[in-house]
Amino acid sequence: MIELQRKLLGDKVRNDAFAEALRRVIVPQESIIADIGSGTGFLSFLVSKLGAKQCYGYEVGGIVETSRQLAKRNGIKNCTFFRTHSTDVKHPPKVDVVVSETLGNYALEENILETMEDAKRFLKPMGLLLPAKISQFVCPVTTDRLYREIDVWLSVGFGLDFSEARELTMNNMYVKTIHPEDLLMGAEREWDTVDFSISPFHGSGFSTRGVRSKKNLSIRTGKQSFTVKKPVTVYGFALWWNAELVPGVHLSTSPFEAPTHWEQIFLPLLQPVKLASGSTLELTLTSDTRWQTKINLQWSVRVLDATKKEVSVQRLDMRKGYIL
Numbered sequence: 001m002i003e004l005q006r007k008l009l010g011d012k013v014r015n016d017a018f019a020e021a022l023r024r025v026i027v028p029q030e031s032i033i034a035d036i037g038s039g040t041g042f043l044s045f046l047v048s049k050l051g052a053k054q055c056y057g058y059e060v061g062g063i064v065e066t067s068r069q070l071a072k073r074n075g076i077k078n079c080t081f082f083r084t085h086s087t088d089v090k091h092p093p094k095v096d097v098v099v100s101e102t103l104g105n106y107a108l109e110e111n112i113l114e115t116m117e118d119a120k121r122f123l124k125p126m127g128l129l130l131p132a133k134i135s136q137f138v139c140p141v142t143t144d145r146l147y148r149e150i151d152v153w154l155s156v157g158f159g160l161d162f163s164e165a166r167e168l169t170m171n172n173m174y175v176k177t178i179h180p181e182d183l184l185m186g187a188e189r190e191w192d193t194v195d196f197s198i199s200p201f202h203g204s205g206f207s208t209r210g211v212r213s214k215k216n217l218s219i220r221t222g223k224q225s226f227t228v229k230k231p232v233t234v235y236g237f238a239l240w241w242n243a244e245l246v247p248g249v250h251l252s253t254s255p256f257e258a259p260t261h262w263e264q265i266f267l268p269l270l271q272p273v274k275l276a277s278g279s280t281l282e283l284t285l286t287s288d289t290r291w292q293t294k295i296n297l298q299w300s301v302r303v304l305d306a307t308k309k310e311v312s313v314q315r316l317d318m319r320k321g322y323i324l
């Protein structure tokens with residue numbers, strides 16, 4: 001637990017972005033804020049230093065005790081910390097802003113959608129959710145660097161065939177640092193956007209773009225296709241996100257931006273795909289972050305030749321990678 005908090009607090013890109021976003025929305029002596037997933041209390045303490053009237057921190061983990069001690073040590077009197085999951089809070093005090101840094105390496109893996117959807121009931125009318133928007137990006141990976149790192153099974157040696165174990169390994173997501181030169185140039189695509197800022201009091205879910213939400217907000221599917229002009233081999237996909245904290249203040253895990261502790265996500269293919277010039281790679285990506293699932297990603301690819309004839313198909317699913 002403390003190791004996660006240590007990494008977060010050491011991430012200056014993250015800390016500065018949240019500090020700037022809070023500075024823009026807090027009205028000194030007036031604003032009342034809820035900090036959902038308050039951890040060490042860092043964001044609550046910023047809120048206090050920015051002059052807010054009151055901050056309520058909600059933290060499900062034992063780190064909440066440390067946040068109380070740190071508040072005392074820093075002479076901060078207007079932050080109250082509750083040890084609870086936000087969804088278990090029966091009658092939350094109404095606030096002007098809910099801030100929640102529950103962003104994962106894969107953006108939605110810490111249930112930020114489900115937390116924010118529930119957090120609408122913490123808000124006064126016209127209240128704000130921060131982050132305001134999360135956009136997710138995908139791009140084919142065309143270098144074998146990460147693939148070779150993961151795919152150890154074929155070189156175990158001793159005359160042993162580890163094919164089944166290899167298949168489990170490939171059906172998984174990996175937190176890796178991905179560089180711009182690992183990517184198919186110019187092929188990055190926004191495959192999912194959730195806008196928390198649009199009418200939080202209306203409708204049953206947030207505004208979404210580029211996505212078919214199958215059963216509910218927590219199951220999100222995006223389709224993208226990539227047609228290549230030159231022959232290239234694709235080893236998997238890179239995922240990253242951009243959070244608009246408030247309009248004009250962004251936090252991004254893009255390989256094209258300043259690095260953060262979140263790095264990027266690599267989704268390998270079962271087998272690398274060799275694309276001839278003119279052929280198309282169709283990707284269908286689904287994420288399921290319902291409470292009971294926590295996180296599952298599925299990614300499938302179809303390769304079409306230049307005449308649009310299907311050449312090959314691969315389907316990967318993190319559930320295949322679980323050994324129960």
Ligand SMILES: C[S@@+](CC[C@H](N)C(=O)[O-])C[C@H]1O[C@@H](n2cnc3c(N)ncnc32)[C@H](O)[C@@H]1O
Nearest residue numbers: 037038039042058059060061084085086101115
């Ligand atoms: C990424 S940390 C952020 C900590 C702190 N806000 C910061 O920015 O330094 C997220 C924390 O949120 C907690 N958490 C996640 N979802 C929560 C929820 N819905 N209610 C309460 N705590 C939650 C986790 O236990 C974790 O400590």
